[in-house]
Amino acid sequence: MTTTQATSTGAVAARIDSGTKTYGQGDTEVRALDGVTAEFESGRFTAIMGPSGSGKSTLLHCVAGLDVLSDGRVFIGDTELGALNDKDLTLLRREKVGFVFQAFNLIPTLTARENVLLPLLIAGDDHDEAWFDQVVGILGLEDRLTHRPSELSGGQQQRVAAARALVSRPAIVFADEPSGNLDSKSAAELLDFMRRAVKEFGQTIVMVTHDPVAASYSDRIVFLEDGKIVDELHDPTPDSVLDRMRQFGA
Amino acid sequence: MIRTALKTVFAHKLRLALTAMSVMMGVAFIAGTFIFTDTIDETFNDLFDDLFAGQDVIVQGETEIDVGFSGPPPMDAGVLDLVLAVPGVDAAEGSVGGLAIIYDKEGEAIVPTGPPTIGGSMTDDLRLAGNVELRDGRVPETATEVSIDAKTATDNNIVVGDVVKIQSPMEVAEYEVVSTIGFGESDNLAGATFAGFELATAQRLFDLEGQYSSIVVIAQEGTSPDLLRNSIASVLPEGVEAVTAADEADAQSEVLSESLGFLQTALLVFALVAVFVASFIIQNTFRIIVRQRQKELALMRAVGATGNQVVWMVVIEAIIVGAVASIIGIAFGFVIAQGLTSVLSAVGFDLPSTTAPLATRTIVVGFAVGMGVTVAAAVLPAIRAARIPPVAALQDVDVRLRMSDRRRTIIGSIVLVVGIALIVNGLFGDILDLGPLNELTAIGAGALMVFLAVSMLSSLIVKPFAQFLGWPLPSIDNLTGTLAIENSVRKPRRTATTASALMIGLALVAFFFILGDSIKASAGAAIEEGLRADYVINVDGFSGGFSPVLGNTLDEAPEIEATTSLRFGFWDRDGSDEFLMGIDSETVDQTIFLGVTAGSTEILGQGGVMVHEDIVDGEGWVVGETIPMGFATTGRQQVELVGTFTEAGVVQANFLIGMGFYEENFKGVGTDVDFVLAVKAAEGVPGETSRAVVEAAAADYANVTVRDQAEYRKSQEDQVNQLLVIFNALLILAVIIAVFGIANTLALSIFERTREIGLLRAVGMSRRQIKRMIRWEAIIVAIIGAVLGIVVGLFFGIVVTAALGAQGIDVLSIPAVQILGLVVFGAIAGLAAAMFPARRAAKLNILEAISYE
Ligand SMILES: Nc1ncnc2c1ncn2[C@@H]1O[C@H](COP(=O)(O)OP(=O)(O)O)[C@@H](O)[C@H]1O
Numbered sequence A: 001m002t003t004t005q006a007t008s009t010g011a012v013a014a015r016i017d018s019g020t021k022t023y024g025q026g027d028t029e030v031r032a033l034d035g036v037t038a039e040f041e042s043g044r045f046t047a048i049m050g051p052s053g054s055g056k057s058t059l060l061h062c063v064a065g066l067d068v069l070s071d072g073r074v075f076i077g078d079t080e081l082g083a084l085n086d087k088d089l090t091l092l093r094r095e096k097v098g099f100v101f102q103a104f105n106l107i108p109t110l111t112a113r114e115n116v117l118l119p120l121l122i123a124g125d126d127h128d129e130a131w132f133d134q135v136v137g138i139l140g141l142e143d144r145l146t147h148r149p150s151e152l153s154g155g156q157q158q159r160v161a162a163a164r165a166l167v168s169r170p171a172i173v174f175a176d177e178p179s180g181n182l183d184s185k186s187a188a189e190l191l192d193f194m195r196r197a198v199k200e201f202g203q204t205i206v207m208v209t210h211d212p213v214a215a216s217y218s219d220r221i222v223f224l225e226d227g228k229i230v231d232e233l234h235d236p237t238p239d240s241v242l243d244r245m246r247q248f249g250a
Numbered sequence B: 001m002i003r004t005a006l007k008t009v010f011a012h013k014l015r016l017a018l019t020a021m022s023v024m025m026g027v028a029f030i031a032g033t034f035i036f037t038d039t040i041d042e043t044f045n046d047l048f049d050d051l052f053a054g055q056d057v058i059v060q061g062e063t064e065i066d067v068g069f070s071g072p073p074p075m076d077a078g079v080l081d082l083v084l085a086v087p088g089v090d091a092a093e094g095s096v097g098g099l100a101i102i103y104d105k106e107g108e109a110i111v112p113t114g115p116p117t118i119g120g121s122m123t124d125d126l127r128l129a130g131n132v133e134l135r136d137g138r139v140p141e142t143a144t145e146v147s148i149d150a151k152t153a154t155d156n157n158i159v160v161g162d163v164v165k166i167q168s169p170m171e172v173a174e175y176e177v178v179s180t181i182g183f184g185e186s187d188n189l190a191g192a193t194f195a196g197f198e199l200a201t202a203q204r205l206f207d208l209e210g211q212y213s214s215i216v217v218i219a220q221e222g223t224s225p226d227l228l229r230n231s232i233a234s235v236l237p238e239g240v241e242a243v244t245a246a247d248e249a250d251a252q253s254e255v256l257s258e259s260l261g262f263l264q265t266a267l268l269v270f271a272l273v274a275v276f277v278a279s280f281i282i283q284n285t286f287r288i289i290v291r292q293r294q295k296e297l298a299l300m301r302a303v304g305a306t307g308n309q310v311v312w313m314v315v316i317e318a319i320i321v322g323a324v325a326s327i328i329g330i331a332f333g334f335v336i337a338q339g340l341t342s343v344l345s346a347v348g349f350d351l352p353s354t355t356a357p358l359a360t361r362t363i364v365v366g367f368a369v370g371m372g373v374t375v376a377a378a379v380l381p382a383i384r385a386a387r388i389p390p391v392a393a394l395q396d397v398d399v400r401l402r403m404s405d406r407r408r409t410i411i412g413s414i415v416l417v418v419g420i421a422l423i424v425n426g427l428f429g430d431i432l433d434l435g436p437l438n439e440l441t442a443i444g445a446g447a448l449m450v451f452l453a454v455s456m457l458s459s460l461i462v463k464p465f466a467q468f469l470g471w472p473l474p475s476i477d478n479l480t481g482t483l484a485i486e487n488s489v490r491k492p493r494r495t496a497t498t499a500s501a502l503m504i505g506l507a508l509v510a511f512f513f514i515l516g517d518s519i520k521a522s523a524g525a526a527i528e529e530g531l532r533a534d535y536v537i538n539v540d541g542f543s544g545g546f547s548p549v550l551g552n553t554l555d556e557a558p559e560i561e562a563t564t565s566l567r568f569g570f571w572d573r574d575g576s577d578e579f580l581m582g583i584d585s586e587t588v589d590q591t592i593f594l595g596v597t598a599g600s601t602e603i604l605g606q607g608g609v610m611v612h613e614d615i616v617d618g619e620g621w622v623v624g625e626t627i628p629m630g631f632a633t634t635g636r637q638q639v640e641l642v643g644t645f646t647e648a649g650v651v652q653a654n655f656l657i658g659m660g661f662y663e664e665n666f667k668g669v670g671t672d673v674d675f676v677l678a679v680k681a682a683e684g685v686p687g688e689t690s691r692a693v694v695e696a697a698a699a700d701y702a703n704v705t706v707r708d709q710a711e712y713r714k715s716q717e718d719q720v721n722q723l724l725v726i727f728n729a730l731l732i733l734a735v736i737i738a739v740f741g742i743a744n745t746l747a748l749s750i751f752e753r754t755r756e757i758g759l760l761r762a763v764g765m766s767r768r769q770i771k772r773m774i775r776w777e778a779i780i781v782a783i784i785g786a787v788l789g790i791v792v793g794l795f796f797g798i799v800v801t802a803a804l805g806a807q808g809i810d811v812l813s814i815p816a817v818q819i820l821g822l823v824v825f826g827a828i829a830g831l832a833a834a835m836f837p838a839r840r841a842a843k844l845n846i847l848e849a850i851s852y853e
């Protein structure tokens, strides 16, 4: 069932190898991930789909270095995460990984600009002003930069989060239901931007979603069920996604 | 409802613990004060009961005037014959007592720093000696024999047969130790040293020849002490009274308890400061708790709970916290009592260490304060909680339950003005006359109001204040610094309250610094301007004096031009104790500049009293009129006001009398030894020579220190410093409570910001950076508290110093370094407070944190 063959010639930005994650013990044991093997190629937009509780978030967290596998291995680039201590993992997240969460993505006391630059501020690094302007420009946030998150709409907040995920040019961006809380127009704007980031800047993005429309922005969809990868779909459209989902009865 | 409240309490054990901690410490201080003073009280009670054991009636001089440091006046020895002639008397002996300092084998004076150095006559009939028992040897029989207490003997390797030097008011001489004595089970009298002489010798040594301090009587079998007292009283001459031994024991321990009452009040004031600080912390905690439970409480309202029920839920939680804190606090009081004993013994007050009794009063007051403060602090947040609309449960809104800034400004300003008015009126007292005690209370209340007002008003300026204080932070520590500043001003009110808790302790420390420094500067200036003598001889420590013979010896020396003795005493001025100094009026002009503005020191030598000009002006007295003075030995007298003076800095008294008049009125009360001796060297004698002469003469008086002007000044400063150490030690608890408050508030705030911290960690912030962010925040809050404290402390220090101008504190001195040091101290306190919350925040599990609701 597992699908390992690469459909692109590009390098692998991250991969998980026979990843298993269990919670609890004995009777109450839950296998959130059950021997998952997958690769996320550079410069591609991958979506992870599956019914609620199928392990999507767990997979994302483990690959992103926010959580540790019970068994198996995870690589970001050539680095195996299992070998890293908390300090190295923190550095890795800071330098190689970008995040967009479903909600509460921003630090309320910082301005939009500071939120965008957060990873660089944390690292104490200078930023590339041209790149910053470009990202902010595409996201239409120029005149929102001095605002605090509470003064931004939900869509704007998520776009700030997306800008933050991109501004440090991470090797890979993880997004967990980034459009889950947005109205359809804001969701479309955000997803469109994410696709452009992949197409125009070669960004690698892995996104968890249960929305077929959102998933259709991706290049490739990985389907999870009960902690296992059950299928894969390339160059999806909303219809083909819906088709596939019906097939699995999800 | 109680079950719900109980559940919330147990669901948040840590929060409960931290909240209870601040109340607990305040209660512990109060309980500790009571236990501490009760212990001393009981110790002395037992002591006096034992001292009079077996005795039935005491005959002693009668006094209508009851002032500090005074015993009954001595009586004529002939009274004993009258007493012995009374039917029913089995045995009776007269006795005398006074100062006696035993020297060890190296010639050093054995002087305990708190308890006195007592000398007395030994009775021939040991039945009359109370619980005194000979440990070995026999009673002294000749003028060169002595008994000493067993503790002094063992501590100093003195055994029966050894020869020791003893200083008494009349001489320093050698005596053979013929016995060591104990007092019941105890080897000494609550720390005092004791030297017992044969009666005639004692009378000579204490300058009481032909006199008795008291007569001890034992009744014949079958005669009741009360009846015997009556029969004895009927034969006594005027000025002599008979009391039963039991009454006398009670009376003496009563006197001691009263002097302890002052100590108790002083300690309770510090305890109340701690409780006051704790009340800030608790109020803050409950406010945060209610805020965090807004949704939950709204949900309860939505499902039908009434507003009153919500109030009760929060209040019951407060009652539980208060009760737990009170119980632990009272228990912890024993530790505090021990600590107080240590603080006092660290500065030289040795107190007997016995087990401390737990009085019902301690429990009642401890509970009342612990529960009262906690519940009072919870009521306002609870009432606000009840106002949360049920719909808040359904919406994700933050209901504003705060007082508006406008109201806050108005109320805060009113409280501030009233507080300042109370303080100023209390200090300068010319607007409203409240009486001396009420004035102190009013000043205290005014101070509390100022603290409250500053706390209320400071929330309005916390934001710019934090940004101002934190301006260098972003350049030191860019992101974490910025976040820390922002976090500290997120809830201005919370930050203001937390900072205010620290402010209170530090304001009082700053106040004492300023007052202390001003006293030192004033005393220093007074010594510089007023001391004409080259040397000052006095006793270190808190009690006693030294034999006047030293002064007489020095007067003989050709290298010495003049010596002036100063002896202190208390007298009754319109019902309250007033201090005076007896001075050698013939020499005082050579040794001390008094700034006499009317009359002269020669006139003072013939009798009368000289009074500080400010008091004379204040009372509207005129030189030549008589003023009423009450003395313990001689009763009420009309004393002529013979002069005024302006420089009280060296003599340290506003009322001066000549030495002749002093001896008339203070003979045999225990203070009639030299307290200070000012020595002026003769013209042309080199400093080294005169010093050597003085040192040589003083060598025999091992309890005194010879100091030149600079050294004397330094020793006066050291005394002030010692007091500062005590006060600051007593304030430490208030500061510790405030540090707990910062930690508690920080922990609760971090709890609120769990998701944010998770997010920061997810996007790459390291644990160290998280810790740093929280530490900076704590430091900012603490420094705000320190700066507020310094401002309030400056105000207190300046007005109080100004008000004490008449008491000779006429120089305002602000120790800038020490005061700025408080800012550094504040920063360190902040760091300490951040330790636990920072570690907790850094350890947050990222995934749990970001999915935290
Ligand atoms: N911290 C946890 N403890 C116990 N079980 C968990 C935990 N996190 C997730 N799970 C379980 O693991 C499974 C996968 O969860 P998740 O990855 O969140 O699914 P999805 O994101 O696809 O909805 C679920 O059954 C969930 O209950």
Ligand SMILES: [Mg+2]
Binding pocket: A056, A057, A058
């Ligand atoms: Mg999920």
